[in-house]
Amino acid sequence: MSVPLYQLPEQQPSVWQPTSVEEAMQLKQQWGDNSVLISGGTWLRTRWENGLSPTPQHLISLGSIPALSGLTIDTVGHVHIGPACCLSDLMENELIRQRCGLLVQACSEIAAPSVRNLASIGGNVVTRTGDLIPVLLVMDAQVGWSDGQKERMLPLEEWLESKHFTSYEMMTKIVVRASEQDMGKSHAFYLKVGRREAFTPSVVTVAGSLRMDADGTIVAIALSAGGGSAIPARFTELEDAVTGKLLSKEVLQTLHKGVSEGFEAVADDYAGVDYRKITAANLIVSECYKAWRKGGGAYAPRS
Template sequence: MSVPLYQLPEQQPSVWQPTSVAEAMRMKHKWGDDSVLIAGGTWLRTRWENGLSPLPQHLISLGNIPSLSGLTVDSLGHIHIGPALCLADLMKNELVRQRCGLLVQACSEIAAPSVRNLASIGGNVMSRTGDLIPVLLVMDAQIICSDGQNERSLALAEWLESPISSQNEVMTGIVVPTAAPLKEESKYEFYLKVGRREAFTPSVVTVAGRLSLGKDGTLTSIAIAAGGGSAVPARFKDQEAAAIGQSLSKELLKYLHKGVFAEFDAVADDYAGVTYRKQTAANLIVSECYKAWQKGGGADAPRS
């Protein structure tokens, strides 16, 4: 006789389908901790099955709120992504493919196609450890939240550092600024994920970066971030600030490696320790910066 992986409660949750953010928040305020706002539910389901979170009495679905599954572009060219939009649909969108190729690449490396047909971008971000977060951080993404009446916008980095307020707010948008590099600049970007096998695996380390180099090989902009496992992803702001205006060089790469290793707030688990994760993140980021140096770093760049 087979034994279930987890024991289902006698009474299954009630599923509610509000048609507006205001209605969803009224339900959330009414039931509080006995309810959960849910889109695809793939991340939440793993937590319920592993006993990390209790199965609530009420599931408040966000799937029938059109604004939360849409994608629009504002007058500045910034892309507004509905948090309930599933990863598969995000990857198929031609505008996103043209302007946010790094985000599409990151989506393609999350779980299996069947999961990406359900999993939402908002759910990945709401977990605070999702593999899309490093990419969104280096793209300077903004998070829009609503209490059901009023919205507020804040930088993703700021949102990650703020207390979790799921009782009082729901994410209603993710804004990704897009801008073409200047003609005199060369742009490089990267996303790398290290897992315990090649595909369909949780990350051990994820890194992302965007660099712009002037004709003389100096860094005109740089954004680098790391996450993975249970770590909350973050940018390396001090290292970025020190690198701006400098030419990529062995000395600068050594500085970046040392800084990433020291500042990455990695979390150990049964499969990988803190030192391994720090070393891997630093190695990956510096390796990609070295490649950018090779491709467009000026007269002093190494040649392959």
């Protein structure tokens, strides 16, 4: 919903275009809570238009900082993604397509093409509820933050759980390990359930990867869920509980119970908590069953 003209502020925000992280943080410290760091601005704009957040006096654009739009791979195979990269750039980049196929799939299921041409991966993460977060959690993402002087790296999972994050830091990079599915070693999945097939807010979003031995023993597993207003999270205790076990009907039941009980879903006008919990559990267990059928054929349960 657009804001009527008579509700628009008399003075539009000033737009600043720093060319370095240091300069951006100097501006942020100068203008404080009257300013906001902005890349694509698609999420922020909806909040301003719907009256959920006041329009700031100063917009600090990150589009002129080259370091925030880079895509590289290091010597150990980790992919470094600039947070200002828009979703369509990630989808079209050959490095990302080869090394992070699951992330490309997730990007393709977010919003409309016109939004993906503006929306940034960093902006999706900073919302703390973005639909890319479950995939990034499964990929063991690390996130870089800088106050303009020092940079620190945090596991994405730790940052999501932190209640003491300061707005006087900015995201500088997202580092992920390459998807094992893309290297032919495991089954990986990303599924989004919405009110309609496309261009819709998520009700439930799940992601995961599963690697097994030839006999169906779980060697490694990573599972996550989010959607709507829920902060996505990994099911680390559940993962530890089933790793090393032979995938069986009992293990699938353990996974279903663990996800449905452990997913901290949030109700809204689209769906209730119980629906989201059961849907997340059904999606994840279904994919784990498919993985066993794919890798362990003769041993897969049929009921």
